[in-house]
Amino acid sequence: MLDQEMREPLFDYIDENFGKIRILEEKTIRGSRADVLGVLDGYFVGFEIKSDQDTYERLKTQVKDYDRFCDFCYIVVGASHRKHVAEHVPEHWGILVVTEDGVEMDRGADDNPNARLEEQITLMWKRELHSLLQLNNGPKYTNMSRQFIAGKLLEKVDHDRLKRQMTDLIFERDYTIFDDQPTIAEKKERRKRVVRVKKAVSRKGQAADRARAHTSHYIGKRKAKRK
Numbered sequence: 435m436l437d438q439e440m441r442e443p444l445f446d447y448i449d450e451n452f453g454k455i456r457i458l459e460e461k462t463i464r465g466s467r468a469d470v471l472g473v474l475d476g477y478f479v480g481f482e483i484k485s486d487q488d489t490y491e492r493l494k495t496q497v498k499d500y501d502r503f504c505d506f507c508y509i510v511v512g513a514s515h516r517k518h519v520a521e522h523v524p525e526h527w528g529i530l531v532v533t534e535d536g537v538e539m540d541r542g543a544d545d546n547p548n549a550r551l552e553e554q555i556t557l558m559w560k561r562e563l564h565s566l567l568q569l570n571n572g573p574k575y576t577n578m579s580r581q582f583i584a585g586k587l588l589e590k591v592d593h594d595r596l597k598r599q600m601t602d603l604i605f606e607r608d609y610t611i612f613d614d615q616p617t618i619a620e621k622k623e624r625r626k627r628v629v630r631v632k633k634a635v636s637r638k639g640q641a642a643d644r645a646r647a648h649t650s651h652y653i654g655k656r657k658a659k660r661k
Contacts, residue, residue: 447537466499476598480504486512501548
């Protein structure tokens with residue numbers, strides 16, 4: 435079974451068994467890309483998908499990254515991996531198997547002792563970090579970086595309270611605010627056009643300067659007269 439074929443039954447299983455949840459797909463966490471990241475009330479759940487065509491080559495690194503980010507972790511595999519997958523993930527990871535008949539849980543996930551709030555807070559947008567400051571009566575830090583604001587929140591706010599506030603804000607997150615904004619590719623192309631225009635203007639300016647050098651009203655160094 436292929437990755438894309440596994441996702442639909444997985445999402446159905448998540449909807450049926452996890453209650454209120456917001457799903458983020460292909461989210462970068464540390465050095466890995468989480469296939470599915472679930473945001474629940476006060477905690478994060480990661481799902482790493484290994485289809486029947488996938489190997490375990492990158493899994494060791496992925497496990498470390500998921501473990502630093504997610505409060506609960508699951509590996510979701512095709513039936514061909516069922517026999518040996520437990521050998522490749524820690525005991526606190528859950529195991530879900532996707533078959534033609536649906537999703538089966540071979541092992542439940544336990545609380546991950548390695549999750550770090552300082553990793554999870556990197557998921558927040560800057561506007562959300564400012565909302566967290568406001569919720570906790572903190573300074574505005576208007577011109578400070580995301581990293582600085584996140585550090586202050588981690589330092590000043592109770593972590594259980596902060597995590598619940600974070601997940602609440604992600605539930606309310608509205609991606610439509612970016613619908614009318616240019617994509618990264620469009621921004622890059624726009625910057626290229628600006629540079630081209632600036633170069634063209636510069637060349638025109640240089641040509642104009644050269645032209646002005648031969649007019650009587652140009653104020654500047656006179657060319658030495660030829661003898």
